[in-house]
Amino acid sequence: MLLRGAPYPKPLRRLPLPLLLSSSSSSSSSAAAAPPPHPAELWIAKALATAFVLSPSARLGPFGPLLLTPLAASEALRRLPTADSALALFELARSALGVAHSPDAYRFLVGLLCRSGLHGDALKVFDEMASHGHSPDASFLAFVANSCAEAGLLDPCIRLLNRASEFNSRLEPYTVNKVMSLLIARNRIQDAVFLFSEQLNSQLFMPDAWSFNIVIKGLCRIGDIKGAFELFEKMSSFRCSPDTVTHNILVDGLCRAEQVDRGHEMLQRIRMDGTCMPNVVTYTSVISGYCKMGRMEEAFRVFNDMIGLGIKPSRVTYNVLIDGYGKAGDMPSAASVYERMALCGCPPDVVTITSLIDGHCRNGQLDDALKLWNEMGQRELRPNIYTFATMINFLCKKNRLGEAQVLLKELNERTDIIPRAFVYNPIIDGLCKVGNVDEANSIMLEMERKKCFPDKYTYTILIIGHCMKGRISEAIAIFEKMVATGCAHDGVTISCLVTCLLKAGMPNKVESIMLIASGSSPRLDTSSVQDSPLSVRKSADISVAV
Known part of the structure; x- marks a missing residue:
């Protein structure tokens, strides 16, 4: 029902309501762009929105199709508090x-749903909008695609962009570039290449450099x-000129692919022909x-x-030169x-x-390395994970496990x-080599508490360490x-374990290990493995043996 006490706007007092609304509705259908709503429609929109907020389950019958024009419905949507x-x-x-919703109502609702993070609903309404003959323009298509991309919904975004030809919409490079960048950031290189090819073939997309x-x-x-x-050679056919960034990408790509001489030649060529000036x-x-x-001389x-x-x-x-000379x-x-x-x-x-x-x-100059380590504090430079890893690894190689563990403790406090x-691996390896597998197990427990998952080297080191101590079951x-x-x-992992089993006189366990490795066998029964009493007693303290 309409709200009681709400006065009709003045135009309603001068003209019959049905005649007024029908004339407004007919004019909106014939115009290329929707006219502003009539004051009567604004009043109806306000009444409808208020009634719907107070009672969403209420029937809309009192409004009737004559009262609720597409323009009134569109205005009512704008007055509701949430996208839902x-x-x-x-x-x-x-x-x-x-009600045959207007293009404006569709655009408003899709935009509202996108901004509210309800992209699934937004895409459904978008599809309905297109199926009713309301083709989105390029800017609106770009808005929806960008919103999906920012929400991480790259596949729906790609589908939208590939429909541009269906709507005869000419996409701006910015939109396609943004999506391709996101795809590449997620290592979906081939998807980015395919999207680019599809857009080039559509003849509605003009790329930039x-x-x-x-x-x-x-x-x-x-x-x-x-x-x-090959793509570089195609740039001119799309009226795009390679810039310094283009050449930098190609030179860097060649050098990373170990084609440094070719990269150097390209640098010299662009410098000589003046295509663009190479930079730092x-x-x-x-x-x-x-x-x-x-090749340090070069x-x-x-x-x-x-x-x-x-x-x-x-x-x-x-930094590159210093690192190269050091290595x-x-x-x-x-x-x-x-x-x-x-x-x-x-x-x-x-x-x-x-x-x-x-x-x-690398050159065995531990004192110089430690001196630099200490100087970092004076320079207000905090070691990063690679600084810690380098020092810990070298201290372990020099059997200075205590100092390495002090650094590891400092790292864990960061x-x-x-x-x-x-x-962690060098310390675990060092502890296993001196026979202290229990402390090595403790380091692994510490790793797991820090949400640092062991890798294949961690496991292989521990497997060998336990085998060398005769703790085969563990x-x-x-x-x-x-x-x-x-x-x-x-x-390497399989070979080490099999070798240890054979040395321990357990050839019958080798086949089981091979089956486990291939995923064809359930957990191996180790109850028959004869460990020393110490090994059996200690196994209860090792999480990896549980």
């Missing part, structure tokens, strides 16, 4: 009164250098490529070329670059110091670092847990 209530009234008005850059970068990431260059990113990619291949030559052209090295450039065992050159970095007013960061520490450790198995139990948790084992 708007959707309920939208469906009720259509089913109970046969950034569109090509996104897809070329994705192809380089998966090592498809040939595909990246271009040069750093080539320097990094040479460093990773241990790396330093490119570095000097860059300096000669007046291009200032970045911190990343210096090549040339610490004097690494120190020289470090000093040059400071003289050029480029302060080191945690990556710089970590690279130097790693270089000293709330800003997520532990990783490669940090070694088998650790292997079973490895399989049960879905941790991928390899030939």
Whole structure:
């Protein structure tokens, strides 16, 4: 029912209501754009929205199809407090009164549902809108697609974009670029490539240089250098000119694919032909490529070329060179670059110091590494997980397990670092080698408490450690847990366990291990394995043996 005491607006007092509303309705159907609602329709919309809020289950019969025009229904939707209530009234008005909702009502409701995170309902209403002949324009299609993309619903988003030709909508590059970037960020490179191809074939999408850059970068990431260059060659046919970013992506892709000479040639070519000027990113990619291949003379030559052209090295450039020299065992050159970095007013960061520490450790210079570790505090640089891992690993190699465990404790007190198995593994390995498998088990328990899941190296180290102590049943139990948790084992793990079983005189257990490894056997019965009393007693303290 209409609200009592609510006065009719003045126009209703001058004209008969049925005549007034019917004329308003007919004008709205013939106009290309919906006219503003009549004051009478606004009053009806307000009354309907209020009645629906007070009693959503109330019947709409008193309003009737004559009173509830599409414009009035659209205005009523805007007055409801939530997306759910708007959707309920939208469906009720259509089913109970046969209201043919206007395009404006569809757009409003889809937008409201998207902004409320109800994308499933939004897409259903969108499909209904299209099926009723209300084709969305390009901007509205882009809005819905972007909303789905931001919500992580990439597959529905792709389906929407691929319907652009159905609606004769010309998509802006921004929308497609955003979706392709999200796909590539999720390692769905082929999906991004397919979407790009579909849009190019639709002839309703005109890409820009950034569109090509996104897809070329994705192809380089998966090592498809040939595909990246094929796309690069197509840019001109779409009136797109490669820019510095395009060339940087290709040079970096070549260097990462160990085609550094080709990457260097490309750098020299673009510099000579003036297509675009290479920058510090271009040069750093080539320097990094040479460093990773241990070709330090060529790396330093490119570095000097860059300096000669007046291009200032970045911190990343210096870090790459320092890391390369450290891995090549040339610490004097690494120190020289470090000093040059400071003289050029480029302060080191945690990556710089970590690279130097790693270089000293690789060259057996523990005192120099520890000195740098201590200097980090003076420079107000906090070690990252790789700094910790480098120091812990080297201390363990030098059998200085106590100091390594002190660093591990310091790491575990840091709330800003997520532990990783490669940090724990050297300590577990060191403890197992000295026969202290119980403490190694404790370290593994600590890992699990920190939500750091053991990897195949952790399990393999523990399996060997328990076998060497004669605790075969626990070694088998650790292997079973490895399989049960879905941790991928390899030939090394199986070979180590089988070798230990054979040495222990248990060839009958080998077949069972092979069956477990293949997923064809249930849990192995270890009750017949003859362990020492100590091993049996200690097994109760080991979570991996439960």
